[in-house]
Amino acid sequence: MNIDNLNWKILKCLQQNARQSNAEIGRQVGVSSPAVSERIKKMEDLGVIQGYNTLISPFEIGYQLKAIITMRAFMGKLKPFLEKVKTYDEIVNCYRITGDENFVMEVVLKNQKHLELFIDQLIVYGETKTQIVLSHVVKQKELKPII
Amino acid sequence: MNIDNLNWKILKCLQQNARQSNAEIGRQVGVSSPAVSERIKKMEDLGVIQGYNTLISPFEIGYQLKAIITMRAFMGKLKPFLEKVKTYDEIVNCYRITGDENFVMEVVLKNQKHLELFIDQLIVYGETKTQIVLSHVVKQKELKPII
DNA sequence: AATGAAATTGTATAAAT
């Protein structure tokens, strides 16, 4: 899809605050609200916009620990893990990657005990490496047009 | 903050689609729209809700590559990198982590050449390890209440 | 802390350019 300047402005608004009204976006980008509405709908239909999320502070709702867990699946366990991975509430994001390791996951946990129990579940599928998150230095940075 | 059952239901709705109206959420959870509005506002003020994002497909807008880059900062380069990291448009997320390595980043890139140029910028600050993302197996999974 | 009602604002649709 060719994303023109106006669509980029709309995407910028939506990335900053997805809950803004179309009328408010229209005011910021200089078109009417039906124009905004139609362009957003088209970008949704074409898969440019994949959804609207709410960012929740894991800490505030009781998840005291965040970790990055990298996993190298055991022989024959990659496919079973691909099925299982969707069922873990702890895994917020999981990427399949190239290299020695097969998966990198962003996980949220209540405490150390929860981490231990969670790793115990993973080691059925592969060898894991756990890195505890100290801080979120760059958070869901907005995507910009490619020059 | 103590998040009661009703707030959890509201958060569930907002996580599924942040652009739903308060009236629509109210219908789903069984309260009036001013009640939804007030509870959302309180959760925003208390930092439980940190914002509303739009999920954009990097591929559709011309970022053909996604990578996970892990970095071990050189002596004396950790603090300078903490300043610099916010300025890179390629870095969508960056976590500071425990262990041998200091940062793990999720980056979006146009192509291989862009990746090469980007890594050239990073190696001023530290030693990097790049893992190319093959697929996004679990995508921004919704946070659930802790039992 | 939630509701109901009134005023304001936003959305959706259709007709026109």
Add this chain to the structure above:
DNA sequence: ATTTATACAATTTCATT
């Protein structure tokens, strides 16, 4: 593809419980 007009829906504010 966008605007304007219009009918309908949602939001905000506030009095009430």
